[in-house]
Amino acid sequence: MSNSGTPANPPAAPSATRVAFVGAGPGDPGLLTMRARELLAAADCVVIDSAAAQELVERHGRPGVSIIDASHGDPGSPLTHASWAKLVARAAKQVKPKGSTCGLLVRLMSGDPASFHGLAAELAACRKAGHATEIVPGVSTATGVAAYAGIPLTSRDSTSVHIVDAGSREADWTGGISAATTVVVIGDSPALADGLERLLAAGRAEETPVALSEHGTTVQQRTTETTLGAASDLLRSGEVDSASLAVVGATVPLRDELSWYETKPLFGWRVLVPRTKDQAGPMLERLSDFGATGEVVPTISVEPPRTPQQMQRAIKGLVTGRYEWVGFTSVNAVRAVRERLTEIGLDVRAFAGLKIAAVGGATAAALREAGLEPDLVPTGEQSAQGLLEVWPPYDEVLDPINGVFLPRADIATDTLVAGLQEMGWEVDDVTAYRTVRAAPPAAKIREAIKQGAYDAVLFTSSSTVRNLVGIAGKPHPTTVVACIGPATAKTAEEHGLVVSVLAEEASGPALVEALADYGQQLRAAAAEAGEDVQRPSDRRPASRRRAR
Numbered sequence: 150m151s152n153s154g155t156p157a158n159p160p161a162a163p164s165a166t167r168v169a170f171v172g173a174g175p176g177d178p179g180l181l182t183m184r185a186r187e188l189l190a191a192a193d194c195v196v197i198d199s200a201a202a203q204e205l206v207e208r209h210g211r212p213g214v215s216i217i218d219a220s221h222g223d224p225g226s227p228l229t230h231a232s233w234a235k236l237v238a239r240a241a242k243q244v245k246p247k248g249s250t251c252g253l254l255v256r257l258m259s260g261d262p263a264s265f266h267g268l269a270a271e272l273a274a275c276r277k278a279g280h281a282t283e284i285v286p287g288v289s290t291a292t293g294v295a296a297y298a299g300i301p302l303t304s305r306d307s308t309s310v311h312i313v314d315a316g317s318r319e320a321d322w323t324g325g326i327s328a329a330t331t332v333v334v335i336g337d338s339p340a341l342a343d344g345l346e347r348l349l350a351a352g353r354a355e356e357t358p359v360a361l362s363e364h365g366t367t368v369q370q371r372t373t374e375t376t377l378g379a380a381s382d383l384l385r386s387g388e389v390d391s392a393s394l395a396v397v398g399a400t401v402p403l404r405d406e407l408s409w410y411e412t413k414p415l416f417g418w419r420v421l422v423p424r425t426k427d428q429a430g431p432m433l434e435r436l437s438d439f440g441a442t443g444e445v446v447p448t449i450s451v452e453p454p455r456t457p458q459q460m461q462r463a464i465k466g467l468v469t470g471r472y473e474w475v476g477f478t479s480v481n482a483v484r485a486v487r488e489r490l491t492e493i494g495l496d497v498r499a500f501a502g503l504k505i506a507a508v509g510g511a512t513a514a515a516l517r518e519a520g521l522e523p524d525l526v527p528t529g530e531q532s533a534q535g536l537l538e539v540w541p542p543y544d545e546v547l548d549p550i551n552g553v554f555l556p557r558a559d560i561a562t563d564t565l566v567a568g569l570q571e572m573g574w575e576v577d578d579v580t581a582y583r584t585v586r587a588a589p590p591a592a593k594i595r596e597a598i599k600q601g602a603y604d605a606v607l608f609t610s611s612s613t614v615r616n617l618v619g620i621a622g623k624p625h626p627t628t629v630v631a632c633i634g635p636a637t638a639k640t641a642e643e644h645g646l647v648v649s650v651l652a653e654e655a656s657g658p659a660l661v662e663a664l665a666d667y668g669q670q671l672r673a674a675a676a677e678a679g680e681d682v683q684r685p686s687d688r689r690p691a692s693r694r695r696a697r
Contacts, residue, residue, distance in 0.1 A: 166241040166252045168275045170262045172287015173202050177297070177366035179437075180288045181205060188285065192255040193244050196237055202257045230267030234274035241280050251281070260290035265314050265335060291333045294365030294394045298372040299408035306399040307331045315344030322351040331398035338392045342384035345395060349377050358401035363391040368417055368442050370410065374401060413440030414668035418604040418684055421624070423448040423613040428480065428657075432607065435661040439668070444603075446594060447587040448616035451481050454559070454580045460489055463554050463579045467499045472552040474574070476506040476540075477523075478533060478565065482556045483515040485581035497521055508536050509655040531655030532634055533565040543573030556581035560612065584612060589620040601625030604685040605650075607660055609633045611640035618644050627688045631664045633657075 169188045174180035189195065189209040197203055198220045206216055219228060219236050228236070237256050244252035262268050262284055275282050291312050295302055302310045311325040315336030325332035325348055332353070334344045341361070349355055355378030363371045373389050377397060383389045410416070418441040422429050429445045436443040454460060464486075466472055477483050490499055497520045507513040507523040509531030516523050527535035543551050553569055553576045566578045589595065597603060599622045606624050608614050614637060617624075623645060624630065631650035632638040638648045650667045652660040675682045 165279045165281060166244040166246075166254055167281045167283065168237065168241050168254050168256060169283040169285060170256045170258060170268060170272065171285040172261045172289075173199075173205055173257050173259050174288040175260055175290040175293035175297075175366045176201055176364070177293075178205060178208060180293060180366065181209070182285060182287065184285050185287065188253065188255050188283075189257075191253055193247075193252045194240060195255045195257055196240055197257050199259050202259065205257065230270045233267050234270040237271045238274040238278045238280075241275055242278065258287070260293070261287045264289045264291065264312075290335055290365070290394060294362050295333065295360075295396050297366045297370060297410045298360055298362050298396070299404040299410065300360055300396050301400050301403060301407065302331045302333065302396070304400045304403065313344060313348075315340035320344070320347075322348045325397070326352040328354065328357070328399065331396065331400050334395040334397065335393070338384045338390055341392055341395050342381040345377060345380045345384075345397070348397065349381075353377055353397065357397055358399070360396045360401045360404060361389050361392040362394045362396075363389065365394055366410075368437070368440055372404070372408075372411060374404065410440070412672070414665040414672065415604075416440030418442070418668065419444065419602065419686065420664070421446060421598065421603040421606040421628075423606065423617045424609060424657075425449065425451065432657040432661055435658050439661065439665040441604075444594075446590050446598075446617070446621065448613050448620060450585045450587050452583045452585055453485075454583055459579050460485075460556070460581060463556065463577055464489055464493065464495070464499070466552070466554060466577070467503065468495070470502075470550065472503060472554045472577075473548055473550040474504045474506060474553045475500065476508075476536070476553060476555045476565070476569075477512050477516065478508040478536070478555070478557055478561065480512055480515040481558065481584075482581050483512060483519060486556050487519055489581075506536060506540065508533065510659070511656040514656075530634070532636060533562065533568075537565060537568040540569065540572065551575050552577065555579060559583045586616045586619060595621045598622060598624055598628075601627040601686055601689045603628050605629040605631055605664055607631050607633075607657075607664065608637050608641055609657060609660065611637050613637075614640045614644060614646075625689065627685050629664070629667065629685050631660055631667070633660050 171185045171188055186209050189206060190211055192210060192214055194215040194217065195206050195210060196217045196219060197206065203216065203218065206214065217240055241254045244254050246252050256271065258266050263286065272282055292302065307329055309330045310333065311330050312333045313320045313325065315334050332348060334341055336344060355376060357377040359375050359377050359380045361373045361375065361380065361383065373383065375383055380395065384392060415436065420436055420441045420443045422432055422443045422445050424445060425447050433443040490496060500521055504524045505516065505521055506525040507516055509527065513523045513526050525539060527539050529535050529538065551574055553574045555566065555576055555578050557578065559580045566576050569576050603624065606628055629650060630641055630646045630648050632641055632648050633652050634655045638651055641648050650663050652663045672682050
């Protein structure tokens with residue numbers, strides 16, 4: 150008899166590869182655990198079993214990580230547990246150590262590694278080969294998809310859970326015939342149809358509520374409620390053709406009150422974000438919070454000024470006391486000045502003794518990120534005009550210096566400069582960066598814009614309006630146009646667009662929240678009229694919707 154504290158296999162040698170069996174969750178990248186992210190960032194090789202896993206590696210893996218996609222065998226049939234075990238053990242053997250540190254292979258598994266995977270076989274094969282192993286649990290498909298559908302697995306009327314792999318020939322369906330048992334069935338649509346028919350044949354009542362979930366935990370999620378008697382017909386007819394999970398039992402009707410994911414204000418919306426990728430991050434995250442998918446189409450490229458002398462003189466003026474104020478009118482201006490300071494060996498201490506103004510919340514946040522607290526931010530309209538309204542006039546007694554450094558884009562308007570000069574300030578209006586129109590997007594994107602495949606477009610400046618129309622054409626009339634401020638809205642209207650959403654403050658997150666408020670109003674109006682909620686793109690002609 151072996152001691153329960155002694156492993157069946159000896160510890161791995163220090164030079165052997167570490168193999169981590171990591172749960173990827175059911176689909177939503179946000180459900181990945183912190184430990185899973187750490188291992189993906191350190192992995193030398195990742196073995197995946199789905200396209201969703203590939204996206205996780207691209208997002209969290211280090212550059213150059215080796216990816217082995219072995220989701221199917223030859224000729225296209227799923228690998229057996231034994232085949233997976235051989236593949237993972239062989240891949241681990243090929244990972245080379247890094248000096249005295251052993252290499253790391255991550256076996257990324259959908260859902261939770263311990264549920265409906267060949268974990269036992271793969272783990273045993275790796276241990277036999279002398280590799281150190283680790284298991285990182287993940288959110289299981291059974292619990293995760295059900296939760297995102299707004300369906301608890303237990304309640305007062307359902308006190309046990311029976312989870313079944315629909316594709317298993319040995320599955321026990323008799324364990325799910327009690328009305329007090331919630332049955333969760335996992336598989337593709339044909340397998341679910343077979344499994345639900347077997348559950349019905351085993352004795353579960355045909356009027357039992359059933360929820361069929363497609364693309365669970367993603368913004369394409371769709372949940373269809375039916376009964377056990379009708380479910381297989383829906384699956385076989387193609388009306389529900391991408392289901393991967395079915396929940397059967399008394400908890401399904403609770404979805405009417407508990408549905409939270411598919412009722413988000415912008416759920417399923419496809420939103421166009423005409424910004425550079427490095428600027429769009431916070432907006433994309435906020436769109437995801439509201440259930441939408443944001444797609445970035447760069448309309449401008451930010452480049453250094455053609456001649457650096459003007460910026461060089463201004464930076465010298467910072468440290469020699471030529472200015473009383475520095476006014477930042479964009480995040481790009483903050484970035485340009487920081488980069489120039491770094492190039493010549495200076496840092497934010499160059500701003501000591503200066504007063505700093507920011508045109509709005511986003512610019513102020515960029516300054517704080519750099520370690521600078523702005524002294525002046527508009528309390529009303531966040532624009533050049535709004536900044537002028539709060540900027541104090543020059544006072545010969547109180548202000549020892551009348552100089553203002555204004556680093557801006559090459560296409561900036563003269564409103565701020567003229568206003569400051571009228572108040573007695575001497576302004577150095579310096580070109581800190583140039584904005585160049587980006588190249589046209591791919592033909593597929595241009596066609597989607599013109600045909601209304603996007604539910605909304607978020608304009609963050611007048612230049613994004615002009616450039617998007619210039620490189621891709623005008624958005625379709627069904628596309629909701631949202632603008633960051635009055636000046637941007639005016640430009641959009643000059644280009645023949647109808648502006649439906651205007652942000653209360655000039656920041657990307659505020660613009661997204663204004664769009665979410667609009668989406669919530671559409672949902673409320675549909676509910677009051679007793680109609681199904683439609684996305685703006687659904688209002689296009691049917692032929693164009695099919696093209697999407």
